[in-house]
Amino acid sequence: MKFWKRGLSVVLSVALLFFTSCAHKALRSSRTIFAMDTVMTVTLLGSQSEQALEAAVSRIFELDALLSATNESSEIAKLNAAGGADIQLSSEVYELLESAVAYSARFAGFFDCTLAPLVSLWGFYTDELYIPTQEELQAALNTVGYQNIRLKGANIAALENGAQIDLGGIAKGYAAEQIRDLLSSYEIDSAILDLGGNVLALGEREDGTSWRVAVRDPVQTNDSICVFKGSDISFVTSGSYQRFFEENGVHYHHIMDPKTGIPAESDMLSVTIITENSEYADVLSTALFVMGYEEAVQFWRASNDFEAVFVLETGEVILTEGASSLLDSQIEALVLYR
Ligand code: AMP
Numbered sequence: 001m002k003f004w005k006r007g008l009s010v011v012l013s014v015a016l017l018f019f020t021s022c023a024h025k026a027l028r029s030s031r032t033i034f035a036m037d038t039v040m041t042v043t044l045l046g047s048q049s050e051q052a053l054e055a056a057v058s059r060i061f062e063l064d065a066l067l068s069a070t071n072e073s074s075e076i077a078k079l080n081a082a083g084g085a086d087i088q089l090s091s092e093v094y095e096l097l098e099s100a101v102a103y104s105a106r107f108a109g110f111f112d113c114t115l116a117p118l119v120s121l122w123g124f125y126t127d128e129l130y131i132p133t134q135e136e137l138q139a140a141l142n143t144v145g146y147q148n149i150r151l152k153g154a155n156i157a158a159l160e161n162g163a164q165i166d167l168g169g170i171a172k173g174y175a176a177e178q179i180r181d182l183l184s185s186y187e188i189d190s191a192i193l194d195l196g197g198n199v200l201a202l203g204e205r206e207d208g209t210s211w212r213v214a215v216r217d218p219v220q221t222n223d224s225i226c227v228f229k230g231s232d233i234s235f236v237t238s239g240s241y242q243r244f245f246e247e248n249g250v251h252y253h254h255i256m257d258p259k260t261g262i263p264a265e266s267d268m269l270s271v272t273i274i275t276e277n278s279e280y281a282d283v284l285s286t287a288l289f290v291m292g293y294e295e296a297v298q299f300w301r302a303s304n305d306f307e308a309v310f311v312l313e314t315g316e317v318i319l320t321e322g323a324s325s326l327l328d329s330q331i332e333a334l335v336l337y338r
């Protein structure tokens with residue numbers, strides 16, 4: 001039985017609250033598109049917002065066409081299909097791969113950009129759940145490992161041991177950073193980009209107040225658990241409620257444990273990362289979800305470059321101290337101090 005909730009997956013992870021009261025009018029342009037297998041809403045403020053919106057939307061589609069593991073003509077799909085041969089990539093894809101490999105090494109065992117065979121095996125590319133046999137799981141796992149990616153310089157890459165790349169854990173964050181760069185050439189410094197739950201809030205709203213970003217309740221997915229305010233900051237959520245199948249009462253979600261090849265048995269329902277850089281936030285939210293709560297908190301304590309919201313399996317909400325200082329709503333939550 002298939003319980004694929006594609007349409008929801010966006011609305012899901014993080015919702016945006018727009019307050020349109022305009023003290024002084026900047027031109028606001030907004031569009032919702034389907035790209036990178038999710039729903040995205042781009043909202044821009046500024047005198048060139050219409051032109052910038054066209055450019056931003058084209059750029060997102062362009063990135064989707066370069067990076068998708070399922071679109072046969074993408075550079076990533078061509079590399080995956082090359083059977084180990086050298087492939088000449090664009091410098092953009094090559095550099096993103098370098099970044100994905102570096103993150104995979106840094107978060108080894110939690111985040112890995114070579115999980116395509118597992119994502120495929122479980123049916124997340126075709127929206128059709130398949131529960132693999134032990135042999136199938138092992139065969140897919142044997143190919144997994146960022147160490148199998150050979151980045152040979154001059155934008156040439158090859159994949160060893162049957163490895164296949166999936167950039168789903170980093171692509172939306174990368175796209176958000178790319179759009180941020182693009183907006184500066186249209187003199188836009190106020191925008192909110194919601195790329196399927198990867199939210200980047202830039203500047204302020206028309207009335208000079210900060211953007212508001214709500215974190216989705218992973219259980220009652222039409223509700224939010226809290227609202228944050230922020231300028232020039234990303235809010236990125238990974239959660240087992242975002243994309244999943246249910247069969248015989250078992251919940252199979254899209255965030256894989258690279259060690260076991262099965263959906264990560266996290267003791268959390270969602271992790272929201274709050275930090276400036278969207279790409280980093282994207283990687284971190286996935287990695288910390290797989291890590292589980294205790295290790296994620298340890299990692300936070302040892303870092304000083306992000307804040308987080310953890311929603312445990314029990315429904316408890318835990319905020320880091322920096323996250324609690326950005327709250328714009330009342331919430332019953334435990335606050336962690338460093
Ligand atoms: P996110 O929604 O950012 O948490 O990333 C989940 C997506 O990244 C999945 O849909 C897969 O395409 C891919 N993915 C799943 N598990 C992992 C993982 N442990 N590390 C890296 N990418 C993953």
Ligand code: MG
Nearest residue numbers: 169282283286
């Ligand atoms: Mg991610």
